[in-house]
Amino acid sequence: AAAIAAVRGAAAVPELVEFMKNATGQTDQEAVKSALMSVSGNKEIALLKPVLKDGSSIARKTAIELMAWNKGNEYFREVLPFASSPEEPVRTAAVKALSSLAGPADQNDLINLLTSVQDKAYIADLQTALASAATAVEDKSSRSDVILRAFKNSTAKERLIPVLATTGGKDALDLVLNEFELGNPDMRDICFKTLTSWGDYTASSALYEIVASRNKTFEDQAFRGYIRQVRTAPITDEQKLLLYKKILPFALSADRKNEIITQLGRLKTYQALFLAGTFLDDPETSSAAASAAMVIALPSAESSTGMYGNIVREILTKTAQKLTGPESEYNKEMVVKYLASMPSDEGFKSMFNGKDLTGWQGLVENPIVRSKMRRVDLERRQEEANLMVPANWSVRDGCIWFNGNGSNLCSVQEYGDFEMLVDWKITKDGDSGIYLRGTPQVQIWDTSRTDVGAQVGSGGLYNNQIHPSKPLKVADNPVGEWNTFRIVMVGEKVSVWLNGELVVDNVTMENYWDRKIPIFPKGAIELQAHGTDLAFRDIYVREISDKEFNLTAEEKTEGFVSLFNGRNLDNWVGNTQSYVVEDGMIVIKPENGSGGNLYTAREFSDFVFRFEFMLTPAANNGLGIRTPLEGDAAYVGMELQILDNDADVYAKLQPYQYHGSVYGVIPARRGFLNPLGQWNYQEVYVRGTHIKITLNGTVILDGDIAGPRDNGTMDGNDHPGLKNTTGLIGFLGHGSVVKFRNIRVKDLSL
The missing domain is CATH 2.60.120.560 (Exo-inulinase; domain 1)
Structure with a gap:
């Protein structure tokens, strides 16, 4: 067979098909299959159809395997009947072939076969075939639709649910969660396995809820599934860090903490480094934290620069003492060498100590009014404003909380050019912002408030009238979830990253208080009070000196x-x-x-x-x-x-x-x-x-x-x-x- 194919090429196909049709030995079938694969295209594969009708059992099996190899959807109907063949080799070949042949229009046939097949050995292959057919639908949001419609009246729902892990979508996820909550123990097991094998990280929210419920049966696996889905998610490092922070309160054992710390080591952000640094003093987590801190802060293989600043220096100095393992001496040497070469800049410093409002004060008027006040009057008004702060702003669980009443919270220190990192969270219908140099504002709001234009997303320079005021994209997390800003202000120019996505690109910030003049050269950073509950945490600022204007790392x-x-x-x-x-x-x-x-x-x-x-x-x-x-x-x-x-x-x-x-x-x-x-x-x-x-x-x-x-x-x-x-x-x-x-x-x- 190989010799004929080599000499005659595609012209040998009819002769090879005839040989296959009559050959009874497995060796001959394998030889002719190999020969046909070397010379056949779509046109030649079509010549196999008569074999399915008149060929021997072993020839039919070979023909089905060749059609699967060709992956032509036009052969699905030819092969499908053989999935119910009384001949086991033919039936098995047909069932395995369906995943290579199925298209979107074949889903109902596959569902019928999957829910009715008696031999449980075929269930996994048919689920794979159904998933393959559904994922061929171009619109990702519709890939589960046919399965969900069939699910309502199905008598074998437990066979359909695992397929949804591949086809995905919000409706599919909601259905699996509902079945997990209401189903019998067997159904709950199936649903849980489906959630932990979900094709994207959207199921992480469901796994989080299972962990938070303290369900003893599923909690540990749900925790690990959550970490795995976040780790492999195609999202920014900033977004991953928020998700790790979310699950952190439920990392009650050293093993769980170390699992999160290890993942922090994959994130090249200052916030990840600062979080890893908090675990250096605990003997049960110090080794993992030191390894993570070293990887985060030191230059990577793709970059010649690492992180710097006083906090970084403090963390790395401690890291050098906590490193363990067979390469610890080498790693310590690397850390010490890097510390010696690190720039002496102060870098990021914390604006919030997580315990009280030290460094913050109440709001007195606006920068222009304050500039015209006598010093004694300003001091008196400031004392009065500070007395009002505790009624509206408080600290709990390491966060600054606003109760919806009162005025802005202002930094005591004034800033010129700076880079700011801050996490924030709002409630339904929330509206807030961050004032830069005492001027409104980098916008924060509930994007569902379409009546006020909030559908454009947070992060924009809301009060601009001449320069762009809207963000480049919507990058908000759902209301009630934490978000994170990175804000860079140099001169009049502002850039904003929301959850790691650039939403404002070097835009001039206008002076809201007097539009005839540029924005003030220095001023306070303010957390805006706008009548709704909100929270801030992990607030850091790095002052940018003239000497580092527009320098790369x-x-x-x-x-x-x-x-x-x-x-x-x-x-x-x-x-x-x-x-x-x-x-x-x-x-x-x-x-x-x-x-x-x-x-x-x-x-x-x-x-x-x-x-x-x-x-x-x-x-x-x-x-x-x-x-x-x-x-x-x-x-x-x-x-x-x-x-x-x-x-x-x-x-x-x-x-x-x-x-x-x-x-x-x-x-x-x-x-x-x-x-x-x-x-x-x-x-x-x-x-x-x-x-x-x-x-x-x-x-x-x-x-x-x-x-x-x-x-x-x-x-x-x-x-x-x-x-x-x-x-x-x-x-x-x-x-x-x-x-x-x-x-x-x-x-x-x-």
Whole structure:
């Protein structure tokens, strides 16, 4: 058979089918099946139909197996009758084949067969076939519909329920839960196994309820099933952490606590680290907590940076003492080494100690009114407001609770630029928010309140009128469940992540109290009181200094600092009239002449300088390095060209005058600028006499100025600045509009 197939290919199929039809031995059947599989497609498989009608029992079995291998739904009707064949080999082959052949339209036939089959050995295969047919329905929300309709009048409901674990859906889950609650012991067992094998994590809520009910029969398995479903769920780390926190009160044994702690080690979030750190002092959980903390905080294989801050340092210092196991000494060494290299920044600090309202106070008017009050009057009003707080705000179970009456709760400390982490929970019809710098607000509300537009979701900058006020997506958890915000505010710009999903992307927050002026540079963080019960917990804040504006985590670890804070020209000198700050950028707007130069306030010798720039047509600028404040930077220092290379006006320049060149000294490669109107990313590496420039990921210059310095330059001019070992860095205006942003430097001389 193999030889015939090899020589004649598909043309041999009729002969092979005839041979199969008459062959009586298993060896011959296997040989012809293998040969047919090597040359057959849909057209050839159709030639097997006569075998089902006239072939021997063993030939029918082979034909059915080949149809299953082909997976053609058109053969389902051909094979289905043989699932009731009196011949056991044929019947078994047919039952097993149905899962490969069934489509959505075949569900009722499979349900009838499943509920009536006498041989229990076939039940699992028929359930698999039914699940396969149902999951072929394109609309995921409808995949259980046929089964649910059949369930109502079925006399074998216990056979249908396990299939729902694969087809899923809210209605299916509700049905399984109802049967679990009301069914007999056998049905409860079937329903419970279905819940623990549910195809997605939506059944975790049902498993949680079983755990919370303290059902001794199912509690332990439900707990482990819950953890397993959350672990494998395709959701954000932030969402997983909320679900682990939810089940944590029922982790009454050390084994359960350690199971949760182990899962925390899979989540690369600060909140997961802080939670793991709370278990370091318990001898029964300290080892698992130390392992989890190490994995969370230290750089992963995909990243060169880890977490930092005083709380992180405290946790890792304790972690190094608690690590156990065969690799503990190696792990301790890694932790100690990382601690030695960790940035010294304060990082996140807790705004809420979980016990009382230390660090919080009552609300007195709004920032504008407060700014006009006499100090003595403000202090008196603050004392009065503080006396009102306990009637409305309280602490219990590690949470700040609001009872629906009274005014906002305000941080005592004021914040400028910051990153905030906070969990929150509202009740039905809830409405709240978080004020930033005393200004409303990052919105929180019950998304079912369509009458007020809440269907857009929480997280938006509700009071904006000019800039976007609505979130990018709905990412809320159901009312009564915890949610978590990550809020980053730098200058006027705010970004918000809700449950790990970006819902506000660097949007200007308007000043609600006076829309004619920008939002205040500093102010309190306020938890809004808006007439409904709500709660907050796990509140952390990290103040962002000018030195880390827009730095990546990797850059912070590597020692970069920001030279531009996105708001003003602090720490810059020179022409601060033509160079202006707009929307987080430095923009040169020359009116007459060149527009002048803008320099860093301090000098640099060896460094890595990174920045982004956007050119306008025929734009000409430059990056001065190791230059003094006075004189032509191209000569008394060095000028690295910033130029629209493709402009016609520059068609006849010398090679050393194009973008990236050390002007007059070393030419750069051309052809790597992005189109006009797009941002370019450039890195300048300077150490000693070595200069390397990388533009949009490509090295366009890698040279040494020692030769030109000592032997003469390409342009034949005197460049005394080549001898400089230190100087300012600056943008050199040549009469063109150019935009700059994300300006940072790493000092290599430190």
